[in-house]
Amino acid sequence: MTAVPRLERGTTTALTRRGLRLARLTIAYNVVEGVVAISAGVAAGLVSVIGFGLDSGIETVAAVLVALRLSARLRRGGEAPDAAEPDPSELRREHRTLRLVAATFFLLAAWVTVEGVRALIAGEVPETSPVALGVLVASLVVMPVLAAAKYRVGRALGDPLILADAAETRVCVWLSVATLTGLLAFWWTGAAWIDPVAGFVVAAFAVREGLEAWEGELVEDDD
Numbered sequence: 001m002t003a004v005p006r007l008e009r010g011t012t013t014a015l016t017r018r019g020l021r022l023a024r025l026t027i028a029y030n031v032v033e034g035v036v037a038i039s040a041g042v043a044a045g046l047v048s049v050i051g052f053g054l055d056s057g058i059e060t061v062a063a064v065l066v067a068l069r070l071s072a073r074l075r076r077g078g079e080a081p082d083a084a085e086p087d088p089s090e091l092r093r094e095h096r097t098l099r100l101v102a103a104t105f106f107l108l109a110a111w112v113t114v115e116g117v118r119a120l121i122a123g124e125v126p127e128t129s130p131v132a133l134g135v136l137v138a139s140l141v142v143m144p145v146l147a148a149a150k151y152r153v154g155r156a157l158g159d160p161l162i163l164a165d166a167a168e169t170r171v172c173v174w175l176s177v178a179t180l181t182g183l184l185a186f187w188w189t190g191a192a193w194i195d196p197v198a199g200f201v202v203a204a205f206a207v208r209e210g211l212e213a214w215e216g217e218l219v220e221d222d223d
Contacts, residue, residue, distance in 0.1 A: 105210030
């Protein structure tokens, strides 16, 4: 990450508050998105949409962690932690938290894969779901805006935590694209195998996010 000029306390506090608002907005949106996606996926038998909804739950957990950290920082006056002299205990806590988040991604990938294989073997034919279509389209509208806003705040503060959250939100955009593509392909062709295969794509995204979280590499790059 490139060096970031030191900001005045008032500017840092304002940016931290903005980051906290974005984290809270992410939590609120993902809770609604997850509940709607899982409900619609279960009703229609769409494995990929259920996996998408479960991923929203994991995104919510990550946003809650960011919100807690930023809230604590504001209580200390809004100052970002000193990157040159990090607190070892704080680093250990963050490392453990990232490992727990990674584990949930791996569990999600395993569940979607098992359910996808089961659906393929059983030859299950899912139903169409306008609700699932609507929530995926909404995600394609909302998530890019959130990711860009988080990135700007994270870059201004030089904060890897906010940048990591921005990166995770951007991955959610690609997950929406993959799930929506599979859903539309199934509706157009009627091929029952397309939904489980789209679920496998969801699993692949989950494994990628899990590995990056495990290694502490969920950070947005300049590109």
